[in-house]
Amino acid sequence: MAAWRWAAGTGLVPLADAGRGLWSRSVVEAADPEQVRAALRGPIGAGVAADRLTQALGAPLRCRPRVTAAAVGHLARAGLLVRLGGDVEFPDVHPDQVAALGRRRDLSALLDRHVPLGPDQAARRLGVRRADFDACVRLGWVAPVGSVEIDYKRQGGVTTVPLYCAEDVALLPVVRPWWTGGRCTPPLRGAAPRSPPSTRLTRARTGCCWRRWLGWRGWAGPRW
Incomplete structure (x- = not known):
């Protein structure tokens, strides 16, 4: 069957x-049966093909999953690839292709263009936390284009995971220029900038630790 599919896919x-x-x-x-058999020199699994494409992307991947x-x-x-096996989600493909x-x-x-990203992959692609990306989804800045069901046997069964277009994820910092450093809300107009927190230590904040520190100075260090 794989040889016939490859013969049909290559013309x-x-x-x-x-x-x-x-x-x-x-x-x-x-x-010609012999010609159809000779055209196929052994398919490879989807996992092996994925590893070879990852190597073709080069290193480092720069936040790309x-x-x-x-x-x-x-x-x-x-x-882009001829499916040689019966599995639709993880098909066998030809190594030359x-x-x-x-x-x-x-x-x-x-x-x-063709491979959507899960929420964890999208957050890793943007270089932000998963909570920051989830906030963008709640604000409607990016919408899922599909979903996939994953069976977490140790976590209660099947879970539906949304999928997002990789182009929409990559364009998110462009169409939302204020979204930098994990900030997911636009700046308020006319709002005064917040002053940085003071670094001075007060007696109220330090409490007994401050008195203990003064005692340390009066003691002039430990005597070993």
Whole structure:
């Protein structure tokens, strides 16, 4: 099945002509079985493909999350990779096609366009805390474009995790220029700047520690 899908994806055999995912008998009988088998030199799993794409991005990633096996599924759905296995979310792909995709200069742009980010990945991409990104979502600055269900067996079962467009996340500091340093609210107009907190220590704040410190000076240090 993987060899036939690769042959159809590379144009070695015609595309499905009898409906979605179906071929007519004449097309199948006209194909050369040996040529179809020779075209496929062994698929690789989604995890291996994700590691190779991460290496192609180079190091350091600069707050960009590593390419995951789920991202390979998104690239296959976008038509950038031929899905050779039956798993839709984590498909087997061809190593030569993965290598060709890794050599593209716009690989990071393709990932941003087709691979959504989870909330933790989005916060890591922006270099902020997860609570700061959650505040942006509550304010409506960025909206989810999909969701995925993750089975946390040790934490109560299936949890629905929202997914966000990587381009929207990357543009967040641009469209909200005041959002820097983890601040999630715009500055108030006409508000006086707050003075920095005083660094002077008072007797009320230090209490008995201040008296103890004076005793230390009078004592002139310990006697070992």
